[in-house]
Amino acid sequence: MELQEELANNKSQLSHLALHVQCLQAEVEKTEEIVEALNTAHQAEADAQKARNLLTFRQYKDFYEEAKMSTSAKYQELLNSCIQDCIFLSSKNAELTESNTELKKKLKHFS
16 A cells, blocks of 8 residues: 555656656746847847948048048149249249349449
C-alpha cells in the first residue's frame, strides 16, 4: 500500500512538475517574442535615427558647400576688382610720370 501511495504521490508530483515545465516553456516563448519585438523596434528606431543623422549631415554639407562657393565668389570678385584697380593705377601712374617729365622739361626750358 505504501508503495502505491508513494507511486500516486510521485505521479502527482510528476504531473505537477510537467505542468510547471509547460508553464515555464510558455513563459520562455512569450519572453522570446517580447525580446524579438523589442529588438525589432530598437532596430527600426536605430535605422530612423541613422536616417535623421544622415539627412542632418547632408543638409550641413550642402549649407557649407553653398557658403564656401559664395565666399569664394565674393573673394574672387574682390580680387578681380583689386587687379583692375592696380592696372588702372599703374596706367594712371605712367601717364602722370610722363606728364611730370614733360612739365619738368618745360620748366627747364623757361629757367
